[in-house]
Amino acid sequence: MYLYNARYIKMHADVEVDCHVLVIGSGGAGARAALEASQYGKTVLVSRTLTGKGGCTPMAEGGYNAVLRNADSCPMHVADTLRGGAYLNDPALVDILVRESPERMADLIRWGAVFDVTDSREIAQRPFGGQQFPRTCYAGDRTGHEIMATLVEQLRSRDIEQLQETTVIELLLDGGRVCGAAMLDRNGGLLLCRADATVLATGGGTRVYDISTNCAAGTGDGFALGYRAGAELIDMEMVQFHPTGAVYPYNARGRLITEAVRGEGGLLLNAEGERFMHRYDPERMELSTRDVVARAIATEILEGRGTPHNGVYLDVSHLPAPTIEERLPIMLEQFLAFGVDIRKEPMEVAPTAHHIMGGLRITPSGQTTVPGLFACGEVAGGVHGANRLGGNALADTQVFGKRAGESAGRAAKQSGAIPISAIGAIGARLERFRAGSVPPIAIIETLRRAMWDGAGIFRTEASLTTAGETVASLKTRTPQARTDRNLAECCTVENMLEVAGLIVRGALLRRESRGAHVRKDVRTAWEPAQSPYGHTFQSRSGEGIEQREVAA
Amino acid sequence: MKEGDMVGITAKVSRFNPETDKEPHFETYTVSVHDGARVLHVLHAIHDRLDPTLAYRFCCEAGQCGSCAMRVNGEPVLACMEEATDGMTVEPLRLPVIRDLLVEVEGVLARLAPFEAGEExxxxxxxxxxxxxxxxxxxxxxxxxxxxxxxxxxxxxxxTGMRQEMRIALDPRAKHDRIKKAIDEGLFTCTTCQRCRDVCPKKIAIPGRAIEKLREIANREGLTLPRHQAVARLIEETGRSVDRTKATFLEQVPEVVEPDGPVRGEVGFFVGCMYNGRVPETALDMIEVMKRNGIRLIIPHDQVCCGSPLIRTGQTAILPELKKRNIEAFARKGVTTVMTMCAGCGSTLKNDYDTPFTVKDITEVLTEYGIEPPARLDVRATYHDPCHLLRGQGISGQPRELLKTAVREFVEMPSRCCGAGGGVRSGLPDEAAALGKQRDDEIKKTGADIVVTACPFCEFHIRENTDRPVKHICTLLLEGYREKDRKRNRPAKG
Structure with missing residues (x-):
């Protein structure tokens, strides 16, 4: 019989790794952090997927915002980002994002990134929603792929140990300080890593919703890991719903349909053939901001003017076929694969959960509220406020990835052992999954529907309470691990429940509509800039919403 | 959300548990999935509802991360993009299998060339x-x-290793010339069979865009294999890539060959070095077939090597001169269609030339005109797809159509490079022989009496590696005609 006490694990963990910096997550932020940290000491990069294949970075199509031209300016980029974020952003973080984004772009260029350029050898830029200047740099419609490929080429040339297809299941604590992480390898074998500093770069988690643009790794594990380690999270209710996700076929629901479709002249029509945006934003029409368009589409569907697949039509068939072929090749290819020729017939679209603006509270150096733990990328909060601008996420990964990696690299050496107390209840948790009785999918499917219905685009106290109750009841069910290789899935299920709970509690705490967060049961008189509320915050030691002074 | 109609899918999935199994085996599962489901969704359904031990890799589910490549009905695809079909088989890629559909990839990925950046x-x-x-x-x-x-x-x-080397070679920001490393990584081992381009989900033409271009760089730096250099010298001196050891085809035929009966058509004939110098008998067989089927042949005697051996090995300096001579040779005769019977020449004329005439493979010409049916030979035959015909020209149906008219029984074998192409036969004969040997194994499995093909390189190379007769399709047709004549001339019994 196995005795899963701390001492047993300590003696039987398959491998023990010791390093200076442990980076968790190999997307844009994690890879950038690891590159930076490796200049200071032994760096381990752990990834649930193969390095660079996880996360949303390789899927990002649009671009990377950077102030590169004389006609543009940092104050303009700052103003756009704050306005887009409904003035919930942490101004210090926005300032850094804007100031350092061009420098990080220069890093990528030096490392061989193949961005589109102009005839005069400048990085090409295009306009994106909510911005006063066309400052979005791009590599065709595979910008994230290009950034990831560049970072992976660099990882291969550095002395960085990569633990691939290895799932971090818990951060280890020594006193109040994070001292590494416990992980499961591909076979479910436990592996302990001690580190002087740990960087959390696990990306987003909108897979807790029924319909999401995220990859399979977008389960929000980092939010849960950080929360359990005692970190404070802010603004978890701020979930961006992208207006245009696929609705058909069933298994492609949520797949992102890029904003460029509307940028190129795509029209939104309801089932009655009405170009309905004139009732929501007559000035900007289809090119309004993401939150407005998402709400408009959702309203049309809710009020019975949706298509047979419960979407609205997004039509480019009035554009010349060569324009579609040249400007929207990936969209054309993807829809053709599903039997729809967008040159001749409209797409059907509906909103899809896209990005979590909230996350671990960080300082400008990427330090979380827990010593020894840093965070960057989508798992960190505060940069994007209540609504993220397209093109700011990729910039975020590079700017704050570099900062978190550098801060972790500069962290002081710690004693070279993992205290037995740190291993705590890990063994008991795994044993519980082995004795579990519920197939993980049963919990996940119920959770996703409950979140979509109760904590989606429109929220009320009642709908949020219902969702919260479902989450609480699901937490009492124990997912089953049929073999050790299924243990990681069970940990993820619990993490998803944790993240869902954080979103719901944040949404209940914020009694106002702001950016992506819409409370239909609350009416407020103020504009976002005058809101008396700051961040919502949640940690194991308490929760609340910050009050703030606003100029009259 | 309205849910799509559910459909039942039965899939045969390859399973392998390294702790208990010696060999992978198939398990059959039936699951209910939404209409339009991809292969990946079937795997999810099996994993979530029937057997959570099924191991497979996936992530973005949108065709952009490359995690879920696997073989479906034998062909590599991205499971997240390929529509599931009832009765499909799902197997891992042909790489070392870790478990079920999981294959070892980290070793190769770690060896892809890193980008060594300059300072500014x-x-x-x-x-x-x-x-x-x-x-x-x-x-x-x-x-x-x-x-x-x-x-x-x-x-x-x-x-993809060569793709990465070429990506770096093209980048002005890369610090070092890595061509010697590319050679160490096996630059000259590629037979340019183009299988990689066909299975690439992004359709990257690696042989043309990377391998041949890297070989050009190697050539500029004097690193071309000595045997390839010898071929280039021969072409430069004689216009031919094959030594003259016997009377050539062009020495044996007039510039115009009239058919036996009425003229149904006319094509120019581009003979190529192999059929001209090494296996002229096959080309002479072709003449008989064309005469019998009413097709006039125009055969300019001033045609030269198409340049394929130079392109494949990166020695392209004299290529423009060869192209000019060949195009002029045929243009001067006023032909509108030029026929090739060497798959390599055909692929080169079609893909690397800009010709004022149409180029067609002989199997295209014969099927378009339609041929007199030959007698069926009492043999079981298999067909070897020449890479430069199948992938270089997209031709697979026509040779089979012709072949089936001429034999008792036709049996397929998996198509794969025989090892003769890309300069490998001359440059790295051991590798070519190893691939030839694999062809022999497949030939044996079919139980075929004869092997039919449509390329002189394949014909010559496979012949060296198997004990079964290897014939060009024209030779087979001619044998069928002779058999027919024999039967006709034999007095009827009784």
């Missing part, structure tokens, strides 16, 4: 960016590596 950020020109871009679409799924015949028998990092 320097923005490349638009032209430089445009040149690199097509090589940058790679999502490192390793489908190409898994299907590459050279990887199988030689020390070769694989197609």
């Amino acid at each position: 950020p320097e923005i490349p020109s638009k032209e430089e960016i445009e040149a690199i871009k097509p090589l940058r679409d790679c999502i490192e799924c390793l489908s190409c590596v898994s299907e590459c015949p050279a990887v199988d028998v030689a020390s070769f990092l694989g197609p």
